Amino acid sequence: MLNAKPSDQSAPAPEPEKTPVPRLFGRLRPPDAPAPPPIGPGSLPTQPDGEVVLPIDSAKTFIGPNGTYYDDHWRWMDWMGRTRSWNWAAATTFGGWLAYRRLYRLAALHLAWLGLLLALALNGVPVPLIAALLVAGALVLGLYGNTLYFRRFKRVAVDVGQRHAEHRARLDALAAAGGTSRRAVWTVAGAGALVAILIVALTRVGVGEIELYF
Numbered sequence: 131m132l133n134a135k136p137s138d139q140s141a142p143a144p145e146p147e148k149t150p151v152p153r154l155f156g157r158l159r160p161p162d163a164p165a166p167p168p169i170g171p172g173s174l175p176t177q178p179d180g181e182v183v184l185p186i187d188s189a190k191t192f193i194g195p196n197g198t199y200y201d202d203h204w205r206w207m208d209w210m211g212r213t214r215s216w217n218w219a220a221a222t223t224f225g226g227w228l229a230y231r232r233l234y235r236l237a238a239l240h241l242a243w244l245g246l247l248l249a250l251a252l253n254g255v256p257v258p259l260i261a262a263l264l265v266a267g268a269l270v271l272g273l274y275g276n277t278l279y280f281r282r283f284k285r286v287a288v289d290v291g292q293r294h295a296e297h298r299a300r301l302d303a304l305a306a307a308g309g310t311s312r313r314a315v316w317t318v319a320g321a322g323a324l325v326a327i328l329i330v331a332l333t334r335v336g337v338g339e340i341e342l343y344f
Contacts (some may be wrong), residue, residue, distance in 0.1 A: 221272025
């Protein structure tokens with residue numbers, strides 16, 4: 131009996147590799163939507179509503195430690211159209227979180243807020259009112275800390291995208307502009323202690339007396 135030869139069948143042609151397509155930060159691009167055009171220095175692709183498209187993989191590079199936490203919360207806020215989400219670290223560290231995340235201007239403003247509360251307390255304002263104002267400030271930071279941090283990321287990401295064309299250069303610039311700073315926390319803590327000492331000293335000599343009118 132003759133051995134039957136297998137029929138000659140041409141091997142299926144390999145499927146062409148799919149080119150990765152940039153996605154909007156926090157939103158999945160529809161499969162049939164056109165890919166954003168290549169971006170270079172001085173220009174960034176935008177959505178139809180004019181919002182700038184940010185690289186989806188750049189957030190964790192900017193954030194540094196705990197990048198997954200903030201990346202997930204920012205995506206959730208963007209998907210749900212929310213303007214806030216709760217952050218315990220921002221609410222309970224008396225401005226230390228702001229300094230740690232390099233939100234220096236906001237950290238300075240919060241330090242001034244604490245100094246004002248101390249001055250009011252030393253000049254006869256009821257302690258329950260001071261405590262209520264302190265809690266209110268903590269609640270505002272807890273509710274809007276992630277939002278403030280997200281806004282800073284977007285500002286930095288747009289600036290970096292306009293100044294650098296290479297992807298590697300953009301990631302390096304984001305890492306340099308973001309991350310965390312323990313030194314800033316100690317600096318703010320030291321500045322707070324000096325401000326408190328100054329306010330107490332001025333109050334004791336009578337210079338810091340404040341007349342309140344309601």
